[in-house]
Amino acid sequence: MNKVPLLGTWKLKSYVVTRAAGKVSTPYGESPRGYLSYSADGRMQAIGAADRRPAPAVVRPPENDRVALYDTMFAYAGTYSIEGGTVTHHVDISWNEVWTGTDQVRHFELNGDILTLTTRTLDPVSGAETRYAVVWEKVASPC
Numbered sequence: 163m164n165k166v167p168l169l170g171t172w173k174l175k176s177y178v179v180t181r182a183a184g185k186v187s188t189p190y191g192e193s194p195r196g197y198l199s200y201s202a203d204g205r206m207q208a209i210g211a212a213d214r215r216p217a218p219a220v221v222r223p224p225e226n227d228r229v230a231l232y233d234t235m236f237a238y239a240g241t242y243s244i245e246g247g248t249v250t251h252h253v254d255i256s257w258n259e260v261w262t263g264t265d266q267v268r269h270f271e272l273n274g275d276i277l278t279l280t281t282r283t284l285d286p287v288s289g290a291e292t293r294y295a296v297v298w299e300k301v302a303s304p305c
Contacts, residue, residue, distance in 0.1 A: 168200040168242075168249060168270065172277055172298035174210050182290035190234065198277075198298050200242060206251055207239035210296075232257070238266075247271070249279070275300035 174196035179187045188194075189212070196210030212234035218227045238256035242249055251266040268279040277298040282291055 166200065166202070166244065167272055168244065168277065169202060170200065170300055171302040172198040173301045174198070175276075175297040175299050176295075177210065177297075178295045180293045180295070182285075182288070182292070196236075197301075204241050204243075205239070206242040207237075208251075209235070209237040211235040238262075 174194050176192075177188060177190045177194050179189060181187070190210060191213035193213040194210055195213065196208070198206070198208045200206050215234045216227065216230055218231070223231070236257060238251070238253050238258075238261055240254035241252045243252070244250075247269055249268050249270050251268065253261045253264050253266060256262045266281075268281050271278045271280075277300070279296045279298070281294050283294075284291055
């Protein structure tokens with residue numbers, strides 16, 4: 163029996179942000195793409211990208227195109243630990259250096275082959291709570 167319920171590879175299904183007063187957005191579109199993997203050696207990696215992401219016309223695109231690409235993706239890797247219904251991603255490397263060296267805490271819920279990771283943060287300016295819900299579907303289990 164698998165002692166670590168998150169082991170394997172998961173495909174990104176949705177990324178929903180709910181702000182104060184119930185305002186809902188999908189910053190990566192209705193059909194984002196990406197993968198999340200948890201391995202038995204305690205490592206994890208995640209990458210995601212918006213649907214309909216713009217493809218630059220040249221190998222070295224101008225700055226505004228590079229910014230658009232950066233703003234429509236996320237990627238990070240590191241180790242992970244699980245306690246109860248919480249998984250903590252200990253980030254070693256990230257597309258956003260602000261995350262490198264941090265712990266990203268996610269509450270998780272498993273429903274069959276569907277994994278939902280949620281996190282809540284407070285906006286530092288307004289103090290309003292924001293909830294992020296990222297849904298993944300299992301595509302591979304460890305051997």
